[in-house]
Amino acid sequence: MSANRERVYRGSAARATVWRNVSGAERRERRSHLTAPRVPTVGIDIGGTKVMAGVVDADGVILETLRTETPDKSKSPKVVEDTIVELVLDLSERHDVHAVGIGAAGWVDADRSRILFAPHLSWRDEPLRERLADRLLVPVMVDNDANTAAWAEWRFGAGRGEADLVMITLGTGIGGAILEDGQVKRGRYGVAGEFGHMQVVPGGHRCACGNRGCWEQYSSGNALVREARELAAADSPVAYGIIDRVGGHVGDITGPLITELARAGDPMCVELFQDIGQWLGVGIANLAAALDPSCFVIGGGVSAADDLLITPAREAFRRTLTGRGYRPEARIAKAELGPEAGMVGAADLARLVARRFRRANRRRVERYERYGRIYGRQGADS
Numbered sequence: 001m002s003a004n005r006e007r008v009y010r011g012s013a014a015r016a017t018v019w020r021n022v023s024g025a026e027r028r029e030r031r032s033h034l035t036a037p038r039v040p041t042v043g044i045d046i047g048g049t050k051v052m053a054g055v056v057d058a059d060g061v062i063l064e065t066l067r068t069e070t071p072d073k074s075k076s077p078k079v080v081e082d083t084i085v086e087l088v089l090d091l092s093e094r095h096d097v098h099a100v101g102i103g104a105a106g107w108v109d110a111d112r113s114r115i116l117f118a119p120h121l122s123w124r125d126e127p128l129r130e131r132l133a134d135r136l137l138v139p140v141m142v143d144n145d146a147n148t149a150a151w152a153e154w155r156f157g158a159g160r161g162e163a164d165l166v167m168i169t170l171g172t173g174i175g176g177a178i179l180e181d182g183q184v185k186r187g188r189y190g191v192a193g194e195f196g197h198m199q200v201v202p203g204g205h206r207c208a209c210g211n212r213g214c215w216e217q218y219s220s221g222n223a224l225v226r227e228a229r230e231l232a233a234a235d236s237p238v239a240y241g242i243i244d245r246v247g248g249h250v251g252d253i254t255g256p257l258i259t260e261l262a263r264a265g266d267p268m269c270v271e272l273f274q275d276i277g278q279w280l281g282v283g284i285a286n287l288a289a290a291l292d293p294s295c296f297v298i299g300g301g302v303s304a305a306d307d308l309l310i311t312p313a314r315e316a317f318r319r320t321l322t323g324r325g326y327r328p329e330a331r332i333a334k335a336e337l338g339p340e341a342g343m344v345g346a347a348d349l350a351r352l353v354a355r356r357f358r359r360a361n362r363r364r365v366e367r368y369e370r371y372g373r374i375y376g377r378q379g380a381d382s
């Protein structure tokens with residue numbers, strides 16, 4: 001609040017107008033995506049290893065995509081900012097860009113202007129929206145990448161028509177997002193949806209967050225790899241298949257390899273997916289008890305295992321759901337949009353702030369035209 005006021009008073013009149021327009025557009029977002037202008041926008045997904053930028057139209061169709069590596073964590077925040085600006089400028093040479101949406105792997109504050117913390121980047125309380133809007137001269141929207149992916153799955157993917165949706169992203173850890181009545185629930189401080197750190201096993205595996213027994217220690221890519229490596233390191237007979245495959249180098253066991261072997265029917269790998277699928281179902285039942293959505297969308301790299309993961313999750317969900325048999329059961333669906341979901345969602349959310357800008361822009365154009373006419377007439381008279 002104080003930052004708001006400060007900026008309005010300190011900046012020039014023009015800057016104050018811009019600020020008010022942006023926050024006005026933000027408030028407007030709560031109304032509807034249905035009335036947002038049908039214009040192409042740019043969505044940017046900033047992950048731990050790569051930055052993906054794309055132009056997306058109003059139907060969620062990707063018109064062009066650019067990819068680059070995420071700048072080194074040790075580098076200053078400015079380097080990431082420069083990367084984003086370069087990508088947007090490159091895309092706007094070929095497309096009409098009306099707004100830019102950023103989905104970042106990190107905590108974004110509740111009014112979505114600052115990145116509070118990003119584990120893979122050097123952002124610490126970074127006023128990203130303001131910085132980028134100043135440089136790009138179009139409205140900018142910043143959100144957490146799980147929120148943007150959930151939005152995309154709701155609008156164009158596995159959750160179409162399900163306005164009460166919970167997305168669970170199984171990558172190295174667990175990311176999540178909540179959509180209620182077609183609106184992203186971010187919590188008072190913007191950090192809702194950190195499902196991965198709900199405790200499911202008291203005194204269980206130590207988690208990087210400092211606690212023990214977090215959900216993501218039992219149902220994630222890291223959990224999958226940890227279990228497989230443990231079995232292989234112990235030279236367990238069930239692990240012979242995978243040991244052969246990596247030539248005895250236990251460190252070479254990865255999530256995609258386990259998925260591949262499970263698909264080919266390797267019993268240990270199938271069992272590992274049953275384990276993490278079961279834990280997934282238990283966690284989903286807990287979330288259903290708290291949030292009661294109509295649909296859970298499972299995304300992230302681990303979801304590539306499809307039914308090997310989803311079937312045990314559904315079974316465990318049914319066994320664990322509170323009030324089972326007496327309530328409608330939420331649907332559990334695999335995400336449809338793949339690794340582009342975060343980018344598409346960021347672009348679509350950006351359309352919600354694009355309208356105000358367009359109007360302001362049109363007004364500005366009209367004003368110039370009027371001045372032009374007056375000036376032209378004066379010129380003709382004299």
Ligand SMILES: [Zn+2]
Pocket residue numbers: 196197207208209210211214
């Ligand atoms: Zn944790």
